[in-house]
Amino acid sequence: MNYAVVGTGYWGSNHVRVGAELRDAGEIDELVVCDVDEARAAEMAAEFDAEYVTDVGALPGRVDAATVATPSPTHHGVGTDLLSSGVDIMVEKPLTLDAQNAWDLVETAERYGRTLGVGHIFRHHPLVTDLKRRIDAGEFGEIRYLWTNRFALREPRRGAGVLYSVAVHDVDLYGYLLDAWPDNIGCRLDSFVRDDIDETASLSLGYGETTGVISASWQVPVFGKSRELVVVGSERAARIDYLENEHYETFSLDPETGAEEGTETITVEPVEPLKAEVVDFLDATKSARHPKADGRVGAAAVELLEVATRADATGRRLSTSRTEGNGATVRRCSQP
Structure with missing residues (x-):
């Protein structure tokens, strides 16, 4: 090849x-x-x-x-x-x-x-792969809350803002982890450095009883970069540092009180996510299967970014309903 x-x-x-x-x-x-x-x-x-x-x-x-x-x-x-x-x-x-x-x-x-693949690289992160397996196996119980931060202090990029460049990772990843499409999205975009480029994005996505929060910014002072994912279930919680690819922490929870009962460090085989992504794509082309993130996955993520952009423009939370064709229909929610 x-x-x-x-x-x-x-x-x-x-x-x-x-x-x-x-x-x-x-x-x-x-x-x-x-x-x-x-x-x-x-x-x-x-x-x-x-x-x-x-x-x-x-x-x-x-x-x-x-x-x-x-x-x-x-x-x-x-x-x-x-x-x-x-x-x-x-x-x-x-x-x-x-x-x-x-x-x-x-x-x-x-x-x-x-074959059309899309570079949603965090689907190939070894810690996310292990977390997804455990969620699907029911180890976390009912997922209640997801939270991500992606922070850096840098000049905003030209051409696409932080929503499309950075927050897109988690807009895709939440659906992947939950195997669900959000019911509604709220979004606030801030553009202080360049009028036409958002450098900070704050999103809230609703999946039934589950809430996903995304905070992404190129204007938050951190040492280098900060990339974290927290997933909280009814029985267990996890915290992943995306800059690490071998270990992450899980926390046992009392299902009645939500109090922490113990912690465990999970160790997985380290894999470079980019190489895993490219190998998956090339294997898909050879075997005529869909890659882990195919074109439909990528298009669905762009749909949700458009809903988020519209939510910011209107100042309202918007609900989404998936259609069989190529789109999400959008209507204005009653809540402000």
Whole structure:
């Protein structure tokens, strides 16, 4: 199998590294780097002993699969070109910046019989994988509450704000852990540094009796980065530090009082989430199965981001109902 990485920015360069490791391990045959910046493409190709091109149109017929790690506004166009030319693709999150284009990519992949994956990397985090297994096995009882923080102190990105760049991880992950679609969403977006880019997002998602809270910001002072997930059930709770990939803490709870009865450190086999994600995608292309995060997963996440954006604009909590087609219908809730 020949594999390409399209886009060699900060995250794309990590994909190139993983691609080189998989090539060296015999998992793929050839690695091709593609970037419109020829100097950058040549630099990455030289570092990882790969070939390079500057035109995505040179990839069909040369590679079987590709990761698209270009800026988010280009995902739809680049993805459409590759899928319609017979290349399986994994697109970095968010799949696109609007739901219509996201579902269009899903339909394009289905029309041409191609595999479409989306880079919802935390589905592949080893601690999340273990937590999901335990939740599904009933060890936590009824899930009551989820909370995430993703904080950093940095200049806001250009092109997409913190909602689409960062909070998207947890909008997807909550549904994955609960195997549920939210009933309603409340959202507040703050844009003080750049008028057109939200640097802080505060979301609350309702899943029946379960509440999920997401706090994401590029304007919170922490040492480096802070990435935490807390899940509270009727019988057990857990805290995950996403910057750790081998250990996490669980807490036994008194089902009557909610008081802590004991703690346990869970140890799992450490796995690099990005490599696990790419391997899953490539295996899916070879076996004609859906990757763990396929196009429909990515499009559903974009739908929910649109609902969150609308909730912020209206200042109201909005309810959602899933449809069989390509959308979530949105109506205004009675609560403010």
